Amino acid sequence: MKKIGKIVYAVPFAIFGLFHFISGPAMTGIVPSYIPFPIVWVYVTGLALIAASVSVITGIKTYLATILLAVLLGIFVVLVHLPGAATGNQASTIALLKDVSLLGAALLIAGTAKD
Numbered sequence: 001m002k003k004i005g006k007i008v009y010a011v012p013f014a015i016f017g018l019f020h021f022i023s024g025p026a027m028t029g030i031v032p033s034y035i036p037f038p039i040v041w042v043y044v045t046g047l048a049l050i051a052a053s054v055s056v057i058t059g060i061k062t063y064l065a066t067i068l069l070a071v072l073l074g075i076f077v078v079l080v081h082l083p084g085a086a087t088g089n090q091a092s093t094i095a096l097l098k099d100v101s102l103l104g105a106a107l108l109i110a111g112t113a114k115d
Contacts, residue, residue, distance in 0.1 A: 002112075006056050009105060013069070014053035020046025032079055048072055056109060063113035066106040073103040 020027060024042045031038035048068070055065030077099050084092025 006109065009109070010053040010056035013049045013056075017046045017049030017051075017053065020049065030080060032083075035079075045072065052106075059114070061115060063110050063115050066110040066113065070103045070106040070110070073099045073106065077103070 020042050024039055024046070027042045028038035031041050035041060049072075052065045052069040052072075055061050077096055081092050081096035081099060085096045
């Protein structure tokens with residue numbers, strides 16, 4: 001069950017990562033305007049999401065990957081979702097809560113990693 005759970009957790013990150021490459025220019029609007037070179041950050045985060053997914057599925061460097069994934073999700077919460085949630089935007093609040101949950105699961109996986 002643990003292996004299936006890790007796969008179920010990791011595959012959506014790979015898909016999200018691919019979306020960053022497929023729809024990169026359209027996703028630049030999500031990057032806060034005060035951060036330079038938004039397309040670069042879209043592609044970098046896409047690569048990070050794919051790398052984390054591969055790591056969780058293969059069990060290679062899982063501890064490091066899931067700690068870094070938790071940091072990335074924390075950055076999303078603070079820089080992307082929190083400003084909208086603070087103004088009462090329901091979609092931002094939902095995204096914030098989702099990413100906090102995913103962050104918690106990343107830390108849980110890190111805590112059970114064998115590497």
